[in-house]
Amino acid sequence: MSLASLIRKLEQFVRLSPTDHAILGRAAAERVRHLPARVDIVREGDKPRDVHLILAGWACRYKQLEDGRRQVVAFFLPGDICDVNIFILREMDHSIGTITPVSVADLSREFFDTVAAGHPRIVTAFWWETLVNAAIQREWTMNLGQRTASERMAHLLCEIFLRLRLGGLTNGEGCDFPLTQADLADATGLSKVHVNRTLQELRAADLIVLKGKTLVVPDLGRLMQAGLFNPNYLHMEHEGRQLDANE
Amino acid sequence: MSLASLIRKLEQFVRLSPTDHAILGRAAAERVRHLPARVDIVREGDKPRDVHLILAGWACRYKQLEDGRRQVVAFFLPGDICDVNIFILREMDHSIGTITPVSVADLSREFFDTVAAGHPRIVTAFWWETLVNAAIQREWTMNLGQRTASERMAHLLCEIFLRLRLGGLTNGEGCDFPLTQADLADATGLSKVHVNRTLQELRAADLIVLKGKTLVVPDLGRLMQAGLFNPNYLHMEHEGRQLDANE
DNA sequence: CGTGGAATCTAACATACGTTATTGAAATCC
DNA sequence: GGATTTCAATAACGTATGTTAGATTCCACG
Numbered sequence: 145m146s147l148a149s150l151i152r153k154l155e156q157f158v159r160l161s162p163t164d165h166a167i168l169g170r171a172a173a174e175r176v177r178h179l180p181a182r183v184d185i186v187r188e189g190d191k192p193r194d195v196h197l198i199l200a201g202w203a204c205r206y207k208q209l210e211d212g213r214r215q216v217v218a219f220f221l222p223g224d225i226c227d228v229n230i231f232i233l234r235e236m237d238h239s240i241g242t243i244t245p246v247s248v249a250d251l252s253r254e255f256f257d258t259v260a261a262g263h264p265r266i267v268t269a270f271w272w273e274t275l276v277n278a279a280i281q282r283e284w285t286m287n288l289g290q291r292t293a294s295e296r297m298a299h300l301l302c303e304i305f306l307r308l309r310l311g312g313l314t315n316g317e318g319c320d321f322p323l324t325q326a327d328l329a330d331a332t333g334l335s336k337v338h339v340n341r342t343l344q345e346l347r348a349a350d351l352i353v354l355k356g357k358t359l360v361v362p363d364l365g366r367l368m369q370a371g372l373f374n375p376n377y378l379h380m381e382h383e384g385r386q387l388d389a390n391e
Numbered sequence: 392m393s394l395a396s397l398i399r400k401l402e403q404f405v406r407l408s409p410t411d412h413a414i415l416g417r418a419a420a421e422r423v424r425h426l427p428a429r430v431d432i433v434r435e436g437d438k439p440r441d442v443h444l445i446l447a448g449w450a451c452r453y454k455q456l457e458d459g460r461r462q463v464v465a466f467f468l469p470g471d472i473c474d475v476n477i478f479i480l481r482e483m484d485h486s487i488g489t490i491t492p493v494s495v496a497d498l499s500r501e502f503f504d505t506v507a508a509g510h511p512r513i514v515t516a517f518w519w520e521t522l523v524n525a526a527i528q529r530e531w532t533m534n535l536g537q538r539t540a541s542e543r544m545a546h547l548l549c550e551i552f553l554r555l556r557l558g559g560l561t562n563g564e565g566c567d568f569p570l571t572q573a574d575l576a577d578a579t580g581l582s583k584v585h586v587n588r589t590l591q592e593l594r595a596a597d598l599i600v601l602k603g604k605t606l607v608v609p610d611l612g613r614l615m616q617a618g619l620f621n622p623n624y625l626h627m628e629h630e631g632r633q634l635d636a637n638e
Numbered sequence: 639c640g641t642g643g644a645a646t647c648t649a650a651c652a653t654a655c656g657t658t659a660t661t662g663a664a665a666t667c668c
Numbered sequence: 669g670g671a672t673t674t675c676a677a678t679a680a681c682g683t684a685t686g687t688t689a690g691a692t693t694c695c696a697c698g
Contacts, residue, residue, distance in 0.1 A: 171603050178407045188623075189623075207527070207530070207533045209533075209537060209538075209619050210619065212400075213537040214537070215446065215528045215533040215536040216533060216538045217533060218529075218533045225667095229518050229522065230522065232515065232519055232522060233519070233522055233626050234626065234628055235623060235626075237526050237529070237530075237623045237624040237626070238526075238529060238624075250412065252457065257601045259619055268479065271476050271479050272479055272480070274525075275474075275477065275479060275480055276523070278521075278524070278525055279484050279485075281525065281528040281529060281532060282452070282454065282465075282484075282485060282528060283454070283484075284532050285455075285462060285528060285531050285532050285535060286454045286462040288532060288535035288536045289462040289579070289580030290456060290460040290461070290462045290537045290580060291456075291460075292684080292685095293684075293685070296593065307655090308500075324646090325645075325646070325647095326645080326647065329588065331401075331538030332536070333535065333537060334685075335685070335686050335687075336646090337647090337686075337687075337688095338684085338685055338686070338687090340646070340648085341645060341647095341648095342686090344647085349590060356694090372457070372685090373454050375486045376435075376436075376654085377480060377484040379481065379482075379484070381481050539654080540654075540655070570673075571674085571675065571676090572674080572676065572677095573674095581655075581656090582655070582656050582657075583675095583676090584657075584658095584677090584678090585654085585655055585656070587676065587677060587678085588655090588677095588678095589652090590676095591677085600655075603664090
């Protein structure tokens, strides 16, 4: 159960009080749903109701064109919050779908009102989360606009690995990796075939070991170099200095 | 002076009180700077100090790789706010630079504290602005990942035109357009040469008239079709229904 | 444990877009 | 108001990535 990942992530930015922990814990336990893989949590055009906290499993935010072209614009890992205050908007402009089976907690508007009223540290933490997500989205724009296929793939893998590690979800050099090559294609704007070629290339350079649903990064520093990866956009204020260490 | 554009933009989402207007007006008048074209307002690595409100002129947010590749990740038009609450972060992960000469108002942390304490409508309006900017960034990701060169260019031009119109900055079918083809290249991830080709294509199809520093869009509906442009992501709740009308 | 559908991998070929280079037309500057 | 730089336009050529199609491997499920 990865409320722990959320708290771990937020706490490396602000220190939360025991009360704050309790508030988050209660919110994450109240309305929990378990969804299968490959279903939509929210669909473009829906009226936004709750904010979704991913407790377990992977999901993604995606947009689609009428002719079927699909772009994954974000991945959600355990401990990620989908969109703080999204219910301000009238209508979703994108969809959110599961990749693996997912446990999700639905956070109500009232929860956020409560937080806003009496828990300033959580407010700050949520602002930080919002700003980091915005930074990630900018970095993806950069990734798609300027990096070559293999740089792009290396960059994406670095980001996922670091975000997992921040949530305490890696084992040394390895981590779960449930994305298919089709998912990677939708996220990188490459064709499936070229994703395959690109992964082979990274494997041949001993930058990754990717088999089954597990990713191993034998030398994160080298993978970062290959992806022209600068971790500053993740704003990992504390861990930031020891990035090359393995956990 | 385009405090008017800011208020006009925010008000099509929330109704602001006379006091709210006054607060915004004061903030926008207090610390105003005038900058020349093609200079940085903030640089990657800087400690964020103030939030910047663009009163006049165009600017952009951009990121750069070490080898010089540059991606514009957002354009700022008059009335745009750069990054609400950015000072929560320790260090900027991107730069902001002017395109034309710019007048900018620097909004302090204290201003936002005041707003948070006593002006809930402005708080909501700022959240809305934040969420819309996030949506725009996602749409750019989509644009770079999935659209062809000409779709991408058409889409970008639609977005800029609509955002200008929302701020009351268009004249019928026309608007100021100070971007060079190099700027467009940095924003679309295309080469300068291909931007040129693409613009010719749009011109040949009578979708745009772009000369000097003026853009004319004779038929916005057709340009939107060409760019597979769905305005939902701009969340223009009121104007949304009469998009095809010319102001 | 066998079967069917995903997911991965490979190959041959096609093309949208990048690169380099040059020229001409506008701005901008003393 | 001529010199200088920036910006736009063209052309010829190169290549990273897309497309189509097929063969394998993997894995979930009955």
